[in-house]
Amino acid sequence: MGFDRAPPRKRRREPYNVDVKLVEIYEDLASEKDEIRLRAAQGLVSQFTPDKEPADDQIKKTLQRLFRGLCSSRKAARIGFSIALTEILTQIFSGSRESAEFGISDVLKIWESQSSSSGSETGQEQRDHHFGRLFGAEAIIKSAILFQPSVPFSEWTKVLDLVFELAHKKPWLREECGWIIYRCVYDISARKMDAKFVEAAVERLCSHDLARSPEGVTIWLAAKDMFPKADFPSKVWKHDDPLDPKERTSLSKILKESSAEQMEGENKGNKSSGVWSSKLHFAWDAVISRTSVSEDGSSKTKSKSKSKSTRLTFVDFWTEVVDNGLFASSSSDERKYWGFLLFNKVLNEGSPQQVPHIFTKNLVRCLMNQLAVEDRYLHRMAAKATKAIQTRVSKEPGFAAAAVRGLMATSGTVNFDQATKTKTVEKIVADANSDALQEIVPLFEKLIRSPGTSDEKAAASNRQFVAGLLLSIVRAKASTGNSDSEEDYQMVLEQILSVFVRFAYFMDSAPEPALSHATQELLRNRIISSLNSLLASQQYAATIPYAVVRQIRDGAKSEEFGKFIINMDDKLQDSVKAAFKSLKKLSSKEKKGETTSIAAFKLLYSLTVLQVYSGDADAVSMLDELEFCYSNFVGDDSKDKDTSDASDALVEILLSFASKQSQLFRRMSEQVFGAFADQVTENGLESLISILEAKESLAGQQEMFEEQDDDDDVEEEEDGESDEDGDDVEMIDVDEEDSDVEVVLGGGASDDSGSSDEEEEENEEDAAEVAEFEAKLAAALGTHRAEESDSDADMNDDEMDEVDEKLANVFRARRQAVSQHKDKKDARENMINFKNRVLDLLEIFVKKCHSRLLALDLLLPLLRLTRRSAVKQIANKANTVLREYTKLCKGNALPKIDGESGPESLFELLRAIHKEASHSGPTAHATACSQASLLVVKVLVGHDKAEIAGVVDVYAETRKAQLISTKCHIQPSFFTDWNNWCVSASKQLKN
Known part of the structure; x- marks a missing residue:
């Protein structure tokens, strides 16, 4: 029989009290949010204030938990636990405690035991324990409990030994270990503690073979500065100073962390961390902060040490350690990476006295090499460096001079932007202020005179680049305005144009190699482009052109820059002299009270004289006509004079300028025409209309410019051509953006600007000409290209001469046909350009004079042009002028x-x-x-x-x-x- 067994009774558990609040605090100490960590630390620290009188067991358990938490890699545990630990240690040991059983030695034992690694852990666990020891040491040192009088000095040395052992054993932690002791030196000084603590730190540093390391250098420098009278180990550094000039080679190796070399006669080599970091070591800051350059450019150092030696200057330091060290040709990409970081750091934070000295030869060479090719390892770092330069210039425009000098003069490569495929220098000069430009412009003048190469082609290219930079300065200031005073800016502009004038119009013997004719022509174009930019912005439209022609005249008189390249006969010189007399009178009138007409005449005179100096034969006769206009409009005896003839002459002068394919002369003609539009007569308006009614062809051009189509002369010229023509002409590529020439084509890039039917017709004509040429060529050879000769017999000499003569005639005819075709095309482009310019003038006329009855004479010509022109651009523009005219004629504005x-x-x-x-x-x-x-x-x-x-x-x-x-x-x-x-x-x- 069975017995009923009672169910087993459950074992009764012992009660276990869990402090939920404390658990939450420890959890929050590891939070990634700063405010949560700080709130948790505050809650924990509040339990250990002196008034709470915490028990030893409570202290011990809490410290064990905190030191153990420092060994956790969970979230932000190390940061939160470290903060709490530092504050709790400060609270516990800040005053006298009744219980002396738990002391600082016990704290160190807990720290050491909780952060010890037995060797059986995984690699990650070992790393966590090492970090726990590091953060524990930092918390203990920051709490300052070791510096209390009652604490045995041995406790301090024990902490030092553990920290330096960790740094020595784990090189990847060495920088952090060194940082803790480095900051501790300043804390000891701030607390005015005994120098023995620092002496012990330096002594332990040396005993652990870390003195000649980046960390050792910084700790030594901090100790020397904060405690100059302390006793330091001997025979570690020359004159006990790592920045002694005799230590520059050692310092360079140390900061590069090069451990391969041993110093001769020394047992302790340079100590390397063995780990490359993408961040700069704090030692660089410590060293650079102790070197500087005075305002007068001489180097000096900041040192509180009373050492008899002179410290390494910033210039010497940068040259030896950075340029010859990090940027040496044999340096690795990783070292150069550090170099760029350091370069950017000084650019962003360095003093105005330091920064100009960082553009050293090896650095700039490396910068150029890395910028030139996008897939190079350090291309991004080099790009960041150039942006850092530009940023500093934008914030400090005066720095532009040092930057330009460093990039162009230091490297020996004048065309920095071309070599690097960037616009670095161009952007720098655009942001430069007037003070910087007054240094930059003479530098550019020197580079044009001596372009850094004896090769003529390379010299021409370098000069073109520098001239482009000068032009970009003018354009930048003209478009964006100027923060400096107008007088300073005008002085810079005149200085720039003076450089152009010197090398464009005079045969100076100083430049090496000598300037070619092509380069001088390019510089003359740069003058035109500069003036064009100034006219576009309406700044200094009359003053700067006048200054340019004065510079040319004065240079021709004094021969300061060599022989004037323009040959001027007596008649021409008299015309120019008369023009300058008128210009002088205009300037006097301008000072008394500037008027639009005076400024317009001054501009017109200046540009006409400039055309004379550029060798334009038509400009000479224009000067005489201009003198006639001047005397009738603004001359001393101009009152009560009939200005109709002068007005007609002025229109003809402006049309001469408008016909040129130049934006400068277009803008000038528009400005002057606008000043005198209300005085245009019926004859003057008819001169404008006649251009609109001319054909857009060679015949139309001949009609306008009274050219004679003399075929015999053309043939003579063609016959006299040589295949070698142009071999001795130096060609210089002119950037489109630097060119002032404005060509308005009938075709263009869009369907709206040309006629597709006309293009097809031209293509058909070209095909017909080619076919005709091939037929003549076949006839001259005595066979058709599609047939093959059955005779293999050789021709005799007479037959060969006859064939040669026939071939010569065929090719001569072909050249003539090609030349005539080009003449037709050029003529069409010229007429299209001319009509565009005239329409621009007529648009000004209708805006200013729409209420004049004379303006109605424009209606029919504009209507015909809208219908007849095969160029849509011209037709549309004519329609625009007409629409603007009819729009303005309303109410009282009707003629x-x-x-x-x-x-x-x-x-x-x-x-x-x-x-x-x-x-x-x-x-x-x-x-x-x-x-x-x-x-x-x-x-x-x-x-x-x-x-x-x-x-x-x-x-x-x-x-x-x-x-x-x-x-x-x-x-x-x-x-x-x-x-x-x-x-x-x-x-x-x-x-």
Whole structure:
């Protein structure tokens, strides 16, 4: 039988009290959020304040938990536990405690035991224990419990030994160990503690063979500065100073952490950490902070030490340690990486006296090499370095001079930007202030004179680059304005243009190698481009051009820069002399009270004289005409003079400038024309209109410029050509952005700027010419290209001569055909450019003079141009001018009919417009005709409402022609616009 067994009774557990709050505190100490960690540390520390009188067991358990927590890699445990540990140690041992059983020696035992590694742990666990020991040491030292009088000195040395042992045993922790002791030196000094603590630190540093390490150098320097009277181990450094000039080689090896070499006669070599870090060692800061350069450029050092030796200067340090050390040709990429970090650091934080000295030869060479190729290892670091330079210049514009000198002069490579495929120097000079530019411009002048190479082609390239930089300065300041005073900026501009003038117009014997004709031509173009930029920004439009021609004149007189390259006969010199007299008078009038006309004449005179100095034969006659205009407009006896002839002459002068493919002369002609637009006469306006009506072809160009098409002369020239022409001409590539030449082509890059039909026609003509040439060539050879000769017999001498003569004739004809084709193309481009410029002038005219009755003379020419021009750009521009004109003519701005002309001429104009509207044309043409017609109607009706009857008759005739004539292609919108106007004007006409 079975017995009922009672269920087993559960074992009763002993009660276990868990401090939930304390658990949460320890958990929060490892939080990644700063505010949570700090709140937890504050909560824990509050339990150990003196008033709480914590028990020894509580202290021991808490310290064990905290030291153990330092060995955890979880989240941010080391940071939070370290903060709490430091504060608790400070609280516990800050005052006298009744219980003396738990002392500082016990703290050190807990620290040592909790952070010890038995050797059986995994690699990660061992690393965690080592970090725990490091953070524990830092907390103990920061709490200052070891420096209390009651604490045995041996405890301090014990901590030092453990820290240096860790640094010696684990090189990857050496920098952090050194940092703790380095900062401790300053803490001891701040607490005004006995020097024995620092002496012990230095002594232990040496005993652990770490004195000649980056950490050893910094600790020694800090100790020497803070405690100059302390006793230091002897025979470690020359004169007991790591920065002694005789230690520069050792210092370089140490900071590079080069452990391969042993110092002769010494048993202790340079100690390497064995681990490369992408961050700079704190030793660099410690060393650099103790060297500086005075404001006058001489080197000096900051040292509180009373050593008899002179410390290493910043210049010597940078040259020896950084340039010859980190940036030596044999240095690894990792060392050069450090070098770039150091370069950027000094750029960002260095004093104005230090920074100019960091552009050393090896560094700049490495910078250029790394910038030049994108896939190089240090390309990004080099790019960061250039950005750091630009950033410093933008914040400190005066630094630009040192940066430019360092990048261009130090390296010996003048064309830094070209070599590195960047715009580093260009951006630097653009941000430079006037003080920096006054140093940069003479440097550039020196580089043009001596471009750093004897090779003529390379010298030409370097000079072109420097000239481009000078031009970029002008452009940058012209476009962005100037923060300096106008006088300083104008002085810089004149200085830049003076450099151009010196080398562009004079044969100076100083430059080596001598400047080529092509380089001088390029420099003259740079003058034009500089003036163009200044005119575009409306700054110094009259003063700077006048200064340029004065510089040329004065240089020609004094021959300071060598022989003047322009040969000037007596007549030419007299014309130029008269021009300068007028310019002088204009300047005097300008000082009394500047007017638009005076400034315009001053600009026109200056640029005309500049054209004379550039060898333009037409400019000489323009000077005489200009003198005539000046005497009639602003001369001393100009009052009550009839200016109509002078106005016509002035228009012709401006057209001469406008015909040139130059933005400068376009802008100049626009500015001057704007000043005198209200004085343009009927003849002057007709001169402008005649250009619009000329054909966009070679015939049109000949008509405009009175050229004769002399085929015989062309043939003679072609016959006299040599295949070797141009062999001795030096070609220099001119960047498009540096060129002032403005060519407006009919084709262009877009469909809107040219005619596809005309391009197809040109292509067909080219194909026909090629076919004709091949046929003539085959005929000269006595066979067709598609046939093969059956005879293998050789030709005799007479037959060979005959074939040679035939071939010569064929190729001569071909050259003539190609030349004529090019002439046609160039002529078309010239006429398109000329018409564009004239339309620009007419746009100015209608804006300023739309209320003049004379402006109505533009209507028909603009309408015809809109319809006839094969270049869409020209047609559209003409339509734009016309639209602007009709838009401005409203209300009181309508032209008024005077008594002399009467309405008859306007009715003729109205009928002519209607006839023009009957022609087939683009949509824009029909709209423009309607606008022009209504404008004339408004003028007639505004003069006399009774004229509406005649206007209706004109429109009726046009409607009749539309209905019965096959030649009338007027658009319906023409009458729609008329009807709309009638509706809006009916009320006004009835009143």
